[in-house]
Amino acid sequence: MAFNKLPKTIFYSLFSFWIILALGAAGSWYWWKNAIAPVSSSEEELITVEVSEGSSGQEIGNQLEEKDLINSTLAWRIWLFSLRLEDNTDDLRAGSYQLSPSDSLPEIGQQIREGKVLSTRFTIPEGWTQRQMAEHFEELGYFSAEEFLAAVENIDRDQFPWLPDDIPHLEGFLYPDTYQIPRDRATPDSIITLMLNRFAEVALPIYESQESPYSFLEWVTLASIVEKEAVVDEERSRIAGVFAKRLEEGMRLAADPTVEYGLNIEQTEEQTLTLEQVNTPSPYNTYLNSGLPPTPIASPGKPALEDSLNPPETDYLFFVARYDGTHIFSETFEEHEEAQRQIQN
Template sequence: MPKKKTNWLFYGAAIPLTIFAAGVVSSFWWVWASAAPSSFNSQVRLTISEGMPTQVIGQELEDAGVIRSSLALRLWLQWQSLRSSQNIALRSGTYDFRTNQSLQQVVEQIQTAQSTEVRFTIPEGWSIVQMAQLFEERKFFPAQDFILATQRTSPRRDWLPKDIPTLEGFLFPDTYQILPSEATPDRIIDLMLDRFEQVALKTYQENQSGIPKVKISLKDWVTLASIVEKEAVIESERRIISGVFWNRLRKNMRLESDPTVEFGLNIRQTPENPLTLEQVRTDSPYNTYLNEGLPLGAIASVGLASLKATLDPAPTDYLFFVARFDGSHVFSRTLEEHERALQIIDKQIRQKEQ
């Protein structure tokens, strides 16, 4: 009986002591793990890619000597998540870290997006000229330097069509990150061509390798899709607009698309200042009122939605459409219906002007 009592006394004392010792060791470990890896102010540049798992980010930071423990990083983020009752994420970007930063300082730098990179966004439907103006405004380089660089189509990529006049249409619209020191026309073009290859070219190849709804070359696909991009404002109309253009091409009808005239003349019409008859009759290799078939090349950057709509046009017997200038269109099957729609819209515009 006394022996049992001795055992209980032993365990009663040992368990608290073990817990206490574990707590002390954990505290010492945390002080060590969250401290700066070095007292030297060395710089380490690392890129955190979009969607990179926290475990991978932590391991790369540890391997690079930015933090002492990837486990400590995960524990700190979990603690932050519990305190804020929401998931704490680390933002993508390229960062210049210092090896004398604590774990908390490293995390704060990433969470507040103190990235070394700069970001820029190219919207769907922008032309090379608009991109060039943005880069000049952001003080990357002169607009003309970018325009000239986009005229050098070879050697760029093996998959690029050989007969394109410029890279118009092949610079994929998206948000990009780049180091200021690397922001040159050619480097930005490479980024945008890479994105086109990853997103658009993959879509095209997968579609055309099977039994496609429409058979079309890469150049013609991008060219036609760029016209769809400029014409379509409302998502529900995108495939219908594509269907109208495909119907007109099959019937050997001119596309008669206003954006092709605007692109050829480097102008932009508005409800108050629509295209004039003289402008529509001005010859250019992009004018689809004067020239049959597709224009010389694309007229804008093309988003994935318009690219897909061009490969999957809506089954329709429409041959005409006219914009209401609110983003929507009136679709018609005959020239007579189309002319009536034009008259109604012209009347509505005149009434608004009064």
């Protein structure tokens, strides 16, 4: 029967059905576009969301809606269902996220699906001790200083077999650098692993590249003292040369930073080391003890490591610091005493 021969009632019923179907489809499409659209146009606003381990997709959707990051939890459930149809999974990863309401629902969901967790960045300057690091991490709100100082005493030689034997802690082997780590992984162990891996990446090739009169531990220890003494970059290699010559001739290093480390103090221009402090016995006191201290006293950077492994030849045996960070170098003790008088005056 020809379409134009249909009874009018049936014709109008079919026509109405297709109109309703088209309007419904258009309405659904309009609703969907609005449901997944960004909540806000502000690109500067970032909202932190904590997704706990084991959270369901519905729980995450409710949290996103409560924080005004998505328009509809129904649209969120539909989006998750479409993922399941597409690749048979709708897994969402736990962690801390910084999300923007200027992103659409699929964009926000994809960040959580891919685990693009909130990262944190920290910088450890050259010459810092593990105690300074601990205090810094506490100030950043990662964990307590005590937690970090306890963790650096756990020597994992299975994971890091290159670490020297019989060291009581990791002082000197936590490489100074700028690091980025997922915020929810900012634990003492994770950060220590990150820094030890960086030390192995930077320092081990330097030591293995040439013959050295020092053991691995002696080399890092010497580099840490050079790092603490050298304020001006141009003087670093010369300072390394002086220390190498003193060790070669059996002289005590007489380095202030070793005394400071042993007493857990830090001298300043206003409060310099006293004679009593210099004469206080300590395994780290290189005024009283010959040779190198038992461990490094800080974290040396790459230049100090390189200069300490291959120091230049020098006739200097002494140096004394000016108040601007530079030093006066001397070949004899008499010249050294005169340099000290000049600075004091």
